[in-house]
Amino acid sequence: VAAAKPLYPSPFVLSITQDRLTEKEFLGANDIRTAPFMPVSDEQTLRDAIGKIGTSAVLKTRRHGYDGKGQGIIRAPEDADAAWEGIGRAQALLEGFVDFRREFSVVGARSLSGEFAAYDIPENIHKNHILSQCLVPAKMPAALAEEARAIARTIADRLGYVGILAVEFFDTEQGPMVNEIAPRVHNSGHWTLDACCVSQFEQHIRAICGWPLGAPDRHSDVVMTNILGTEQDNWLDLAAHPATALHLYDKGAARDDRKMGHFTEIHPLRQRPKS
């Protein structure tokens, strides 16, 4: 397809971000901090990796993982076999545990002409490996936010990225550490629908069509909460809550932990004048 028409994300972007190992190597090559990692292809390389990285560690498949799927935790060397069976003996990597204060993400757009515009940074609260809430803005020092935004921009530039990109971070003692690159509109940017003039969805279309990027300004503080599984049965109560925008995805079957929708609570900035 890319040979006939412009395609975003490009095949190059996909080749890097579809494979956790390639992604980590790309980040390392660009001097961007990640968790320590080693490739794993069989029992022997897994033992070697545990030897080097230590425990606790996480064994992750190189491809097709999300929301904690395709992962196994190794708390001690004797967990290795079970974890290896658990991921179906797939090509994998072992990542060292990271001691972090919080998780956050930079959601930003890069245009065809190389402009970059990032939204304010949400703190992301996970439950059972699934994003539960975004708190916007994340409470963090301005310098840390700046550093994270600069890293996201570097990633977008080095990938020649066009469109919306999300970079997930750990906030660690050593500074911001990249957890994952999501080459797409991202769950942690859904609040932009309700708190920005131009949402991540419109921004993505603007970017890939070569239109000017919209300003990523935010008019309100926001808490976004995902609605998982049968929590959606409660939608009438959520709909009745003031200053709440409710989004249901009409997905049908409400499997446990499936993301069925989200709601944003809007706190207009006037309620907390900064001066």
Next chain:
Amino acid sequence: VAAAKPLYPSPFVLSITQDRLTEKEFLGANDIRTAPFMPVSDEQTLRDAIGKIGTSAVLKTRRHGYDGKGQGIIRAPEDADAAWEGIGRAQALLEGFVDFRREFSVVGARSLSGEFAAYDIPENIHKNHILSQCLVPAKMPAALAEEARAIARTIADRLGYVGILAVEFFDTEQGPMVNEIAPRVHNSGHWTLDACCVSQFEQHIRAICGWPLGAPDRHSDVVMTNILGTEQDNWLDLAAHPATALHLYDKGAARDDRKMGHFTEIHPLRQRPKS
């Protein structure tokens, strides 16, 4: 249809609001202030009406008029024949000119259970009888806004209305005067898409489906501007303007004065703390 399924607006609402004369009579019967008016069905009744109401006055068809269509201004009695020909000798009414300071509208929703929720009031600026801009909030005394909202609620209650209703007002020396009832989502409420958690469109669906009404709270001051005719050719410049949400309707042919889209400029309330 209404016999088989609930229908909103109801046939009763339509019978009143589709006919300017019936609408004015309904308002009069509820002691709601309007411009002076007289029915016109032929040359003789037109002359009588001019005799009673005086000039200047506006001759309006009873049905099918919008954006100044089906109207003719009578500045002096000798304009009568031309105006009568101009509206195609249709059943009509003559309305006296009203001396007003500004035009504004109340856009509100009434639920199945009789709840009523109105958005903040926009001042409406017209050019050539066509809505050009809404300034939100309208600069008006709180008491006047309260009175207008109460009138809109009375109208909704007396009509047994369900859904979004817009009531257009003149602000006159004598108080708020109703110009027109629009039994639908309304151009002067389009800014709610960008400045409220629940827009007039979602609110309408909530009302007619029997869901709880959303809070009509506004997080920002807004200026909404209609994009008429070939003004839409300028969309790239509008898209590049920060704090602006651009809405194009993809209507095709850009006839003169046809509403092709609108844009809202958002001014988060933080920029002007009230304290």
